[in-house]
Amino acid sequence: MAALSSCGGGKKPAAAEETALSPSDSLISVLAEMEKGGKTIFGHHDDPVYGHSWKYEEGRSDVLETSGKYPGMMSWDLGRLELGDSVNLDGVPFDLMRREVLAQNARGGVNTFSWHLYSPGENVDSWNVSDTTIVHRMVNDPAVKALYREQLERLAAWFNSLKTPEGEKVAVIFRPWHEHTGGWFWWGAKNCSVEDYKGLWREMREVFDREGVDNVVWAYSPDRVVSEEQYMERYPGDEYVDVMGTDVYHFNGEEGLETYKADASRSLGIVRKLAGEHGKIAAFTETGLEGVTMPGWYSEVLLPLLKENPVAYAVVWRNAHDKPEHYYVPFKGHPSENDFKKFTNDSIIVMASK
Ligand code: BMA
Numbered sequence: 001m002a003a004l005s006s007c008g009g010g011k012k013p014a015a016a017e018e019t020a021l022s023p024s025d026s027l028i029s030v031l032a033e034m035e036k037g038g039k040t041i042f043g044h045h046d047d048p049v050y051g052h053s054w055k056y057e058e059g060r061s062d063v064l065e066t067s068g069k070y071p072g073m074m075s076w077d078l079g080r081l082e083l084g085d086s087v088n089l090d091g092v093p094f095d096l097m098r099r100e101v102l103a104q105n106a107r108g109g110v111n112t113f114s115w116h117l118y119s120p121g122e123n124v125d126s127w128n129v130s131d132t133t134i135v136h137r138m139v140n141d142p143a144v145k146a147l148y149r150e151q152l153e154r155l156a157a158w159f160n161s162l163k164t165p166e167g168e169k170v171a172v173i174f175r176p177w178h179e180h181t182g183g184w185f186w187w188g189a190k191n192c193s194v195e196d197y198k199g200l201w202r203e204m205r206e207v208f209d210r211e212g213v214d215n216v217v218w219a220y221s222p223d224r225v226v227s228e229e230q231y232m233e234r235y236p237g238d239e240y241v242d243v244m245g246t247d248v249y250h251f252n253g254e255e256g257l258e259t260y261k262a263d264a265s266r267s268l269g270i271v272r273k274l275a276g277e278h279g280k281i282a283a284f285t286e287t288g289l290e291g292v293t294m295p296g297w298y299s300e301v302l303l304p305l306l307k308e309n310p311v312a313y314a315v316v317w318r319n320a321h322d323k324p325e326h327y328y329v330p331f332k333g334h335p336s337e338n339d340f341k342k343f344t345n346d347s348i349i350v351m352a353s354k
Helices: 023-036 062-067 094-106 134-140 142-160 194-210 228-232 253-278 297-308 337-345
Strands: 040-045 073-077 110-114 172-174 216-220 243-250 281-289 313-316 349-352
Touching: 023 040, 023 110, 023 216, 023 281, 040 062, 040 110, 062 337, 073 094, 073 313, 094 110, 110 313, 134 142, 134 194, 142 194, 228 253, 243 253, 253 281, 253 297, 281 297, 297 337, 337 349
Parallel strands: 040 073, 040 313, 040 349, 073 110, 110 172, 172 216, 216 243, 243 281, 281 313
Antiparallel strands: none
């Protein structure tokens, strides 16, 4: 992994030079160095493949166009890979995604993946919560479990295929079964038991280990939480997790500001305390204010939160090309452009060089 750049120097962490480590161990060391040094890698979902008013134009990125740098972390989603499809649920071709993952690695950046999958068997999308037996059947019913394992084999093959032209595996973060403390996904707390949820992770790891996946750093990311107990209730176990994160969004602009600040600080505080106790990396795995409706959001809201609660990385969601209101980073000409630049130029924020 080459150098990430930050105003504070952007020196390559010594641990990344370590050759005896597995690909995932090297990435864990890089993330640990970030956290220790009070730096936060900034991430953006689907950043180099489409933006607010463009799609699939090689080299473009809304973050690059507003800040002059690529985000230090690219976020991706593997939904539909489990079906054997060639494009993901938002239309991103998996071959293009792989090329961009390698490009991000070559420029010294990091990649993270979520998975908005379709259920094995019935193929219902992640947000369809009408059937609350899905997870139970995935880990207990032999026929459904076999289908789940097939999905996992496809994912394992994908991760194994992330190799540089020299044949070296590229380490990435994988954040499955996210926001499970909410009720909006069929793997959410309202829709499956604690034991069955943990079973999803167990099965996954068994298949990945069998398939020789050694380049995945595992991230656990509940939605906002009120207590350590809630955070840990469905934690699959230290052997399954490398990164402890949380997803907290800012809703309702100015009106929702205090709620966001309180929820994010509390959740990040819990994450940092537990990550410290469990020897894990702390991260802000998803956040953002849709439409960046507060002009100073990046430098006056997000930045102070990250300074008060240092974490290895913070990721904001996508700038959709086909939904004009659905974006999380300012694009060229947006009123927050300069504020965003101020944020990315801050000494704690880590970007990738061009
Ligand atoms: C959601 C929205 C959807 C998208 C999904 C998966 O937050 O951005 O439009 O399909 O994530 O990327």
